[in-house]
Each structure stands twice: as C-alpha cells, then as structure tokens.
Amino acid sequence: MQYDALNKQKIDTKNIHKVNMFKNIKFLKHSNKRILTILLLVAVVLILTFLFIGITPKNFGYNFPRRVKKVLSIILTGSSIAFSSVVFQTITNNRVLTPSVLGLDSLYMFIQTLVVYLFTSSSVLVANKNINFILCLGIMIGFSGVLFKIMFKRENNNVLFLVLIGMIFGSLFSSLSSFMQMLIDPNEFLIVQDKMFASFNNINTNILFISILSIAIIGIYIYRDIKFLDVLSLGRDNAINLGVDYERVVKRFLFAVAVLVSISTALSGPITFLGILVVNLAKELMKTYKHIYWFISAILISIIALVGGQLIVERLLNFSTSLSVIINFIGGVYFIYLLIKENKR
Numbered sequence: 001m002q003y004d005a006l007n008k009q010k011i012d013t014k015n016i017h018k019v020n021m022f023k024n025i026k027f028l029k030h031s032n033k034r035i036l037t038i039l040l041l042v043a044v045v046l047i048l049t050f051l052f053i054g055i056t057p058k059n060f061g062y063n064f065p066r067r068v069k070k071v072l073s074i075i076l077t078g079s080s081i082a083f084s085s086v087v088f089q090t091i092t093n094n095r096v097l098t099p100s101v102l103g104l105d106s107l108y109m110f111i112q113t114l115v116v117y118l119f120t121s122s123s124v125l126v127a128n129k130n131i132n133f134i135l136c137l138g139i140m141i142g143f144s145g146v147l148f149k150i151m152f153k154r155e156n157n158n159v160l161f162l163v164l165i166g167m168i169f170g171s172l173f174s175s176l177s178s179f180m181q182m183l184i185d186p187n188e189f190l191i192v193q194d195k196m197f198a199s200f201n202n203i204n205t206n207i208l209f210i211s212i213l214s215i216a217i218i219g220i221y222i223y224r225d226i227k228f229l230d231v232l233s234l235g236r237d238n239a240i241n242l243g244v245d246y247e248r249v250v251k252r253f254l255f256a257v258a259v260l261v262s263i264s265t266a267l268s269g270p271i272t273f274l275g276i277l278v279v280n281l282a283k284e285l286m287k288t289y290k291h292i293y294w295f296i297s298a299i300l301i302s303i304i305a306l307v308g309g310q311l312i313v314e315r316l317l318n319f320s321t322s323l324s325v326i327i328n329f330i331g332g333v334y335f336i337y338l339l340i341k342e343n344k345r
Contacts, residue, residue: 032293035285039300046307047071053315069208070200073267074310076211077200078274078302080264084257085275086282086294090233091250092159095283096338098275099261101163102147103170104140105270110173111136112195117180121191133207136266137214144258152251159250198269198324200310211263222256225249229291271324273331278302280338 051067088099115125115135125131147169151162181189228249231239240246264271282298309323 032286032288036293036296036300039285039297039304043300043303043307046304046311050307050311053311069205070310071307072208073200073211074306075303076208076215077198077264077268077271078278078306079299080215080260081271081275082278082282082298082302083295084260084264085279086291086298087229087253088257088275089279090229090291091253092163093233093235095280096276096335097163098272098279099257100270100272100275101170102144102166102258102261103168103173104144104258104261105265105272106170106173106177107140107143108136108265108270109192109196110177111139113177113180113184113192116188116192117184121188126191130206133210133266137210137262140262140266141259144255144262148251148254148258152247159254162254195269197322198271198327199322200268200306207267211267214259214263218256218259222252225252226291229253230289233289233291269324271327273328273335274302274305276338277327277331277334278305280334 050071051064055063084099089095089097112126112132115123115132119125121127125135147162147165151165181192184192228239228244231242231244232246232249234242236246278298278301279294281301282294286293286297288294305327306323309326312326313319313321313323
C-alpha cells in the first residue's frame with residue numbers, strides 16, 4: 001500500500017511538472033507575440049510621425065514623396081542588416097560578431113576613395129548615384145564570391161577562419177583608404193567624407209527598385225534553407241548529426257549575408273554597430289530559440305532605431321550630426337557591455 005502510494009505521488013509530481021512546463025511554453029509564446037505587437041505598433045507610429053510631421057497642403061506634393069523614399073530606404077537597410085546579422089551570428093555561434101567583420105564596410109570606403117582619387121569627384125562614377133551604387137554593389141558581391149570560393153576550396157576551413165581573413169582584408173582596405181585620403185585634394189576629401197556616414201537623404205528611386213529586386217532574389221534563393229537555422233544554432237557537429245548538409249547550407253547563407261550587407265552599405269553607407277545592437281536586443285526580448293521571432297523582432301527594432309534616429313537628427317539636432325554617429329555610439333557602448341558580460345561567464 002505504501003509503495004503504491006509513493007508511486008502514485010511520483011506520477012502526480014511528474015504530471016504537475018509537465019503541466020507547468022506546457023504552461024510556461026504557452027506563456028512565453030503569448031509573451032513573444034505581445035512583444036512583437038508592441039514593436040510593430042511603435043514602428044508604425046514612428047513611421048507615420050516621420051511621414052506627416054510638419055506636412056501641410058502646400059508642401060505635401062514636395063515633402064511627402066521624398067519622405068516615402070527615405071522610409072523605404074530605411075526599411076530596406078534595416079531589414080537587410082537585421083536579417084544578415086541574425087544569420088551570421090547563428091552560423092558563427094557568436095553574439096558579438098556581425099557581418100561587418102567580413103570587411104565589406106571597409107571595402108565600400110576603399111571603392112569610394114579609389115574612384116575619387118583616380119577620376120575626381122566630377123566623374124560619372126561618383127556624380128551619378130545609380131552608377132556608383134551598381135559599381136559598389138558589383139565589386140562587393142564579386143569580392144565576397146571570390147573570398148568564399150578560395151576559403152571553401154579546402155574542407156577543413158571553417159567559418160571562423162573566414163572571419164579572420166575578412167578582418168585582415170578589412171584592415172588592409174581601411175589602411176589603403178586612409179593613405180589615399182591623405183593624398184587627395186581637401187575639396188575632394190569632403191566628397192569622400194560624406195560617404196563615411198550613413199545617409200538616407202536624396203535616395204534615387206532607381207536605386208530603391210534595384211535594392212528591392214536584389215533582396216527579393218536573395219529571399220527566393222535562401223527560402224528553403226531558412227528552416228535549418230534553428231538546427232544550425234546547435235553547432236556544426238549537432239547540425240550534421242541531425243541530417244543538415246552543413247557545408248552547402250552555410251555557403252548559401254554566407255553568400256546571402258554578403259549580398260544583403262553589400263546592398264545596405266551601397267544604399268545608405270556603413271552603419272557598423274546596428275547589427276549587433278538590434279540582434280542582441282531581439283534575443284533578449286524573445287525568449288525562444290525560433291529564428292522567425294528573432295528575424296521579425298530584429299527587423300522591427302532596426303526600423304525603430306533608424307526612423308527614430310532620423311527623427312532626432314532632423315527635428316531635434318537640425319542635422320548637426322549624422323544618424324550613423326548616434327547608432328554607432330549606442331551600439332559601441334552596448335558592444336562593450338556584451339564583451340564584459342560574456343567575459344564574466
């Protein structure tokens with residue numbers, strides 16, 4: 001009798017634990033959805049505020065279309081950076097790395113400096129934004145393709161080795177850019193200096209169309225592989241044991257990351273710390289391992305940060321500083337916090 005009572009008590013305890021576990025999972029699921037709803041509402045409110053603040057019937061025809069283009073470019077840039085950063089951190093299994101370590105931001109500045117140095121700022125390669133965008137996008141994607149092809153020729157080369165090579169190239173491009181900037185005319189340097197900071201002013205409609213088309217193609221390219229990201233977050237060995245074609249999937253994702261970073265950088269300029277900021281905030285808010293929640297929350301946080309930052313720059317600071325300075329300052333402080341936090345573990 002006593003033995004049966006003990007067994008019954010153990011079974012009841014197990015059932016209680018199971019019920020509590022399912023309740024916690026259900027609570028977290030609803031909690032994640034509530035957070036996403038709040039983020040969406042904040043993003044929509046900020047976008048509407050940005051679009052309509054100061055608008056009158058007299059200036060509507062002039063200001064509104066330009067603001068719409070700004071918002072579209074912000075959404076494209078923020079979405080590209082957020083998505084690529086989530087994917088990159090999953091592949092590298094590291095919370096303090098972003099695609100900027102591949103050296104594409106430095107390559108962008110090197111291209112801009114080299115073109116001004118060789119052809120001057122009056123060249124069509126600089127003056128025509130469409131040509132400049134296509135030139136930068138093509139070179140950055142080409143560089144990424146060559147780098148990946150060389151790196152993955154050998155089977156024993158891993159992603160972290162690719163990160164190391166990317167950092168070395170980034171340092172090389174930065175040094176070459178600095179050297180040429182010392183040699184060019186001061187007036188020409190002002191043109192290059194404008195490219196150092198992200199800007200969403202005077203975005204060309206053709207550039208937006210090319211960006212949307214490129215992002216759509218990348219979305220189709222990796223759509224079937226997105227389901228593998230939850231498994232890839234377990235690490236290389238576990239992913240292979242669970243049946244994932246690790247090498248193929250990682251190569252496809254890395255190429256997609258390179259293209260998205262190239263698009264966002266060529267569209268608006270480099271924003272180094274935005275990725276690390278929005279992705280880690282998304283992971284803190286979303287208590288789940290599912291990447292779909294990370295993607296949506298990171299994109300929404302990115303849009304909130306960029307639209308809110310642009311509002312502050314235009315309305316409060318009167319363009320006395322650039323958006324990238326604000327984002328990089330906040331992101332840099334958060335990056336130091338993450339390093340200290342990870343070091344304590």
